[in-house]
Amino acid sequence: MTHFGPTKLDAAVIPKIAAQWGTPIYLHDQEYIENSCEQLLNMPNAFGLHVRYAMKANSDRTVLRVVTNKGLDLDCSSLDEAARAHVAGIPYSRMMLTTQEVPSGTERAELEEMIKAGLRYNVCSLLQFQLIADFAGANKVDLSIRVHPGAAGGGESATRDTGSEYSCFGVHLNDVPRVKAMADEKGLRFTQVHVHIGSGGDPEKWRANIDRELGFVRDYFPDAVTVSFGGGLKVARMPGEKQADIASLGAYAKHRIEEFKAATGRELEMEIEPGTFVVANSxxxxxxxxxxxxxxxxxxxxxxxxxxxxxxxxxxxxxxxxxxxxxxxxxxxxxxxxxxxxxxxxxxxxxxxxxxxxxxxxxxxxxxxxxxxxxxxxxxxxxxxxxxxxxxxxxxxxxxxxxxxxxxxxxxxxxxxxxxxxxxxxxxxxxxxxxxx
Structure with a gap:
């Protein structure tokens, strides 16, 4: 089922909802969320597709259960998000943590237990790497790395742009050789590379990000088996707005990953992490x-x-x-x-x-x-x-x-x-x- 715009409003239920539970109140639609998940899981891909739901979009436990029951895993932006999802019954092995936090004390101990239980840790700064390196080595944990591409981002507004030089997210491309050398010295592997350039932006910038990311995966990350292109897939909330054509974007990524295989002999699984696309119009x-x-x-x-x-x-x-x-x-x-x-x-x-x-x-x-x-x-x-x-x-x-x-x-x-x-x-x-x- 292809859908554009908000789920159709059943006006007759509005006074019933108000009478039973009062107003104001949020209303969600299970069928719409599940259809969104199916569309994402059916995106074209070359050597496999892994879809994570960016749970910061809506962290309600029922929403999380609907999404994960359809086969999506989770991208968490904080330790508390990961713990909250776990309370909802979702194992840490289905989560990746991509955070600005630098956990210490009891939070550091909690992070280590989550990683031991299968949480994938996405390194987002030089300091994060330095602090996790010895633990990862001792426990034979492969890491993911979020790279700041050092290029124009793709957000719909400056406040949703996470790829430009005015954004602080990820290890800057200039620092990647240093982090990679430190990882090599400690015998650590980055098996996933991740870039997210912003939310709701230009599809052409999303395509350009695919090309750019595959370039530095080739140059710096020989152990990478998964490449994450982030989220930010635009939805059409208002009449006249154009929704992201995920079939077209998936086809482009598939083509470029096949070219990467032809040039390097390496097969890469594609990963994406949408939030808005999954739940906004539900x-x-x-x-x-x-x-x-x-x-x-x-x-x-x-x-x-x-x-x-x-x-x-x-x-x-x-x-x-x-x-x-x-x-x-x-x-x-x-x-x-x-x-x-x-x-x-x-x-x-x-x-x-x-x-x-x-x-x-x-x-x-x-x-x-x-x-x-x-x-x-x-x-x-x-x-x-x-x-x-x-x-x-x-x-x-x-x-x-x-x-x-x-x-x-x-x-x-x-x-x-x-x-x-x-x-x-x-x-x-x-x-x-x-x-x-």
């Missing part, structure tokens, strides 16, 4: 309109969930499609399907936070951009699409002491299941100490 945020306000310049709808649920518009200027649903489950307007086209009115849609940037749509200067919709009433629902990735996992949920909402998943059978409870007020202060000054 998700919606359901909010309820709690007030209306009007100024000389703009009409406003105030909803009961904003930047504390979805920070991407404020961080990146990202756009998400807006749906208006009546309290009886009637779909009034869909921005993604651009229906209807008549009778629309401009509204700035804002949340409850005491912050001028708390809006679902902002321009490059941070000003609120109105959305063209059918005018709703207080009590109706504003549903935000394309929010399955980097929404609940990344947002400042307790800003203004708002509580993290619950999450619901629509299963393959159509059943709605609560997968995370709403945070209770006591949890806001449970770690605060009652110090008398």
């Amino acid at each position: 998700g919606h945020i359901v909010t309820r309109i709690i007030d209306k306000k009007f100024t000389n310049e703009m009409n406003f709808l105030i909803v009961d969930g904003g930047m504390e649920l979805l920070t991407r518009p404020l961080l990146y200027g990202s756009e998400h499609p807006i749906y208006i649903v009546r309290q009886d489950g009637t779909l009034l307007s869909s921005e993604y399907d651009q229906t209807p086209t008549a009778g629309l009115k401009s509204f700035g849609i804002v949340g409850r936070c005491c912050e001028s940037g708390d809006s679902v749509r902002l321009d490059k200067d941070g000003n609120i951009v109105p959305v063209e919709i059918i005018e709703p009433e207080i009590g109706d629902y504003v549903v935000i699409g394309g929010t399955g990735a980097y929404s609940e996992s990344m947002s400042p949920e307790n800003y203004n002491s708002h509580r993290k909402p619950g999450a619901v998943m629509k299963t393959n059978s159509g059943e709605l299941v609560l997968i995370r409870k709403k945070q209770v007020r006591e949890q806001l202060v449970q770690n605060e100490l009652d110090v008398q000054l």
Whole structure:
């Protein structure tokens, strides 16, 4: 199944969800996530394909189980992510750790136990290598290395560019010969090489990264059997956006890896680590309109969930499609399907936070951009699409002491299941100490 854009909204279930669990609330779709996994696993490849899910996109245990049950392994960005996935029942042998952390003390001991249990450690700095080298040698552990390519990255914005000289991720290409010499001296092997240049960027830059990476795999890493091209595969959240053609990208990688085999005699397995592509368009945020306000310049709808649920518009200027649903489950307007086209009115849609940037749509200067919709009433629902990735996992949920909402998943059978409870007020202060000054 090929899908583009957010999963189709079943407007009739919105008031049912709100009545049972309240708003705001996250909504996910199991079938959509599984179809995304299948598309990725069917990418063209030369000598095998390994797909890891970048769990930072959405770390909920039910989401992790859906993804890993479909055959994807995990890319973790912190020790806590790895431990969290393990609590969800996923073995460390199905994880790779790619982190900026330099664990010490008890965290270092925890890292060593994870590696002994099968965690693949992706070296991301000279210091990380120096600190892990003796342990890896003593335990006969092969390593992975993330290389900073020293070239223009491929992020959709500067904040999502992880390959340029203004990005700090990975061992810089200039330092690779030094790290490789140290590894050779200690008898260590880098059996995987990894480069991730950014999220949601130009497919041509993704292709250029393949060429560049295969070049330094050939020059510096004779023991490499796996080459990871990272993630960053763009999804089409809004009408008019172009989704990454993963069949075309896979075919290009397949061709280049076959050329590499012809030139060197070495067969390389391809690895990718998408997050957004797997879950972004599986998700919606359901909010309820709690007030209306009007100024000389703009009409406003105030909803009961904003930047504390979805920070991407404020961080990146990202756009998400807006749906208006009546309290009886009637779909009034869909921005993604651009229906209807008549009778629309401009509204700035804002949340409850005491912050001028708390809006679902902002321009490059941070000003609120109105959305063209059918005018709703207080009590109706504003549903935000394309929010399955980097929404609940990344947002400042307790800003203004708002509580993290619950999450619901629509299963393959159509059943709605609560997968995370709403945070209770006591949890806001449970770690605060009652110090008398």
